[in-house]
Amino acid sequence: MQEIKNNLYNAFENVLSKDLDKTLLVLQNGQKLTRRNVVKQSARIANTLKSLNAEPGDRISIQTEKVTDSIALYLACLRGGFVYHPLNPDYTSSEVSYFFEDADPTIIICDPKNEDTYKTLFGLPKKIPILTLSNRGKGSLISRSKSQSTEYRTHACTADSLVALVYSSGTTGKPKGVMLSHNNLISNAKTLIKTWKLSEADCLIHALPIFHVHGLFVGINCCLLTGGSMIFLPRFDSETVIESIPRATLMMGVPTYYNRLLKSGKLSHSKCKKIRLFISGSAPLRMDTFNDFKQATNHEIVERYGMTETLMNTSNPVDHLRKAGSVGLPLEGIATRIVNQTNEVGELEVKGPNVCLGYWRQDEATKQSLTSDGFFRTGDQARKDGNGYITIVGRKTDLIISGGLNVYPVEVETVINNIEDVLECTVFGTSDDDFGETVTAVVVRKDGSQLNAEKIIALTKQELASYKVPKAVLFVSTLPRNTMGKIQKDIIKQQFIK
Ligand code: MCA
Ligand code: AMP
Numbered sequence: 001m002q003e004i005k006n007n008l009y010n011a012f013e014n015v016l017s018k019d020l021d022k023t024l025l026v027l028q029n030g031q032k033l034t035r036r037n038v039v040k041q042s043a044r045i046a047n048t049l050k051s052l053n054a055e056p057g058d059r060i061s062i063q064t065e066k067v068t069d070s071i072a073l074y075l076a077c078l079r080g081g082f083v084y085h086p087l088n089p090d091y092t093s094s095e096v097s098y099f100f101e102d103a104d105p106t107i108i109i110c111d112p113k114n115e116d117t118y119k120t121l122f123g124l125p126k127k128i129p130i131l132t133l134s135n136r137g138k139g140s141l142i143s144r145s146k147s148q149s150t151e152y153r154t155h156a157c158t159a160d161s162l163v164a165l166v167y168s169s170g171t172t173g174k175p176k177g178v179m180l181s182h183n184n185l186i187s188n189a190k191t192l193i194k195t196w197k198l199s200e201a202d203c204l205i206h207a208l209p210i211f212h213v214h215g216l217f218v219g220i221n222c223c224l225l226t227g228g229s230m231i232f233l234p235r236f237d238s239e240t241v242i243e244s245i246p247r248a249t250l251m252m253g254v255p256t257y258y259n260r261l262l263k264s265g266k267l268s269h270s271k272c273k274k275i276r277l278f279i280s281g282s283a284p285l286r287m288d289t290f291n292d293f294k295q296a297t298n299h300e301i302v303e304r305y306g307m308t309e310t311l312m313n314t315s316n317p318v319d320h321l322r323k324a325g326s327v328g329l330p331l332e333g334i335a336t337r338i339v340n341q342t343n344e345v346g347e348l349e350v351k352g353p354n355v356c357l358g359y360w361r362q363d364e365a366t367k368q369s370l371t372s373d374g375f376f377r378t379g380d381q382a383r384k385d386g387n388g389y390i391t392i393v394g395r396k397t398d399l400i401i402s403g404g405l406n407v408y409p410v411e412v413e414t415v416i417n418n419i420e421d422v423l424e425c426t427v428f429g430t431s432d433d434d435f436g437e438t439v440t441a442v443v444v445r446k447d448g449s450q451l452n453a454e455k456i457i458a459l460t461k462q463e464l465a466s467y468k469v470p471k472a473v474l475f476v477s478t479l480p481r482n483t484m485g486k487i488q489k490d491i492i493k494q495q496f497i498k
Contacts, residue, residue: 315328
């Protein structure tokens with residue numbers, strides 16, 4: 001009987017093996033890597049992980065910068081059946097220790113600068129091997145891999161096997177590990193490829209980070225499944241991206257990227273004539289960005305909408321109306337509905353092969369996220385027009401999305417409230433031309449305290465990744481509360497937002 005190949009890597013292999021000499025990655029310095037280079041390196045890394053006793057289903061926690069071998073490392077996890085667990089390199093050790101404890105990894109891969117700290121992190125239940133990978137692509141992961149075989153027999157798994165654990169912060173409690181399956185990733189990438197008409201001829205500017213769904217499972221998976229290539233950049237930088245545009249056919253980014261490209265003043269119709277699609281997601285794309293970008297480039301940005309838990313749900317079409325301010329139509333195979341409507345606005349629920357397996361070791365939270373008929377509750381407030389176009393009008397929670405990264409106020413409030421001399425505080429998002437929204441804190445100091453904004457920012461930075469640190473700290477003598485004693489964020493926001 002023929003072996004059923006459900007591993008996402010099998011789907012990539014079918015495409016990549018057709019021409020192993022084709023360029024897969026073009027690096028910032030112009031160096032090119034073929035598919036063969038990446039495939040072989042992925043086998044070496046998979047063998048290295050296996051040599052440290054990693055078994056299918058084991059979590060590999062990875063907190064490194066985005067480097068060339070990051071793709072081979074991702075593919076190595078797929079091939080071994082190991083669960084890929086990416087972490088933002090900006091996380092502080094107190095943030096990371098929670099993730100290590102919760103994900104319970106078999107191997108940790110981190111920047112060499114963190115190796116000693118992580119070896120002694122409290123709470124790690126067992127002695128876990130730590131490998132390193134530096135921002136220059138060096139470290140024990142790479143040195144150990146050198147002697148390993150370039151062959152690896154890809155682990156045969158079921159379509160519902162766990163492939164990745166990506167954490168999503170909750171409004172209350174701690175971040176939850178979103179369990180994604182091989183089938184979640186394969187089905188979503190196939191749907192996007194069809195919707196966006198992606199092909200082997202496409203070359204994607206990949207400037208997104210790869211510790212989130214956007215850069216990983218939208219960018220990388222679509223490219224590997226079509227056999228296209230990527231201009232693989234370590235981070236977003238307007239100058240480099242603008243230089244890359246004439247050589248590319250696709251770009252994916254958060255709205256901040258498009259705002260920054262516009263601000264550079266260096267876009268032109270002729271520079272963008274080879275581009276087929278500019279795609280935006282992860283946060284609302286402002287109408288003025290959509291319109292100004294069209295003027296500057298002759299391209300209408302294709303806005304799409306998704307979540308870690310559901311991957312991509314909707315997109316504006318390529319061949320029909322791309323509606324400014326709307327996230328477009330439901331993707332093929334994905335059912336959407338808007339429930340509990342008031343004035344046509346209600347919570348968006350989605351159902352399909354894109355919806356995750358649930359939350360890692362949190363059955364109750366998993367149960368609560370789904371309706372009795374299997375729809376996932378997104379928590380996003382939406383409206384649908386007569387032609388089926390969906391617009392996200394807000395969120396049920398007070399989540400802040402800053403430059404495409406999610407910040408939950410309660411996490412920042414907890415850190416600030418723990419600062420000596422702080423009586424209480426409230427944190428919310430304020431609108432920002434660059435990041436869309438940024439974090440603002442309003443603080444009540446204890447009587448007689450001289451605590452200032454700089455000190456609060458510096459102390460918060462010791463505990464939290466810098467994107468969560470308030471960009472503005474304001475002081476008041478009291479915070480308004482309702483009769484239940486709850487701080488009235490909306491009243492304070494109105495006071496400070498002009
Ligand atoms: C960095 N900083 C930020 C952010 N990023 N502050 C607020 N919001 C941010 N997103 C900090 C820096 O550490 C620095 O702090 C200061 O702000 C200014 O940094 P800057 O140089 O402007 O930042 P940058 O390095 O240029 O990064 C900004 C960025 C980056 C390019 C917008 O954050 C980015 O690539 N974001 C994309 C995130 C993403 O991929 N989201 C997808 C999530 P200091 O001055 O103190 O050093 S997946 C998802 O949402 C779903 C599934 C979906 O639909 O896609
Ligand atoms: P995450 O938790 O990082 O997966 O972020 C998912 C959230 O980002 C969604 O629930 C939305 O609130 C938001 N989001 C993603 N794409 C868009 C978009 N195009 N427009 C508005 N909000 C978006």
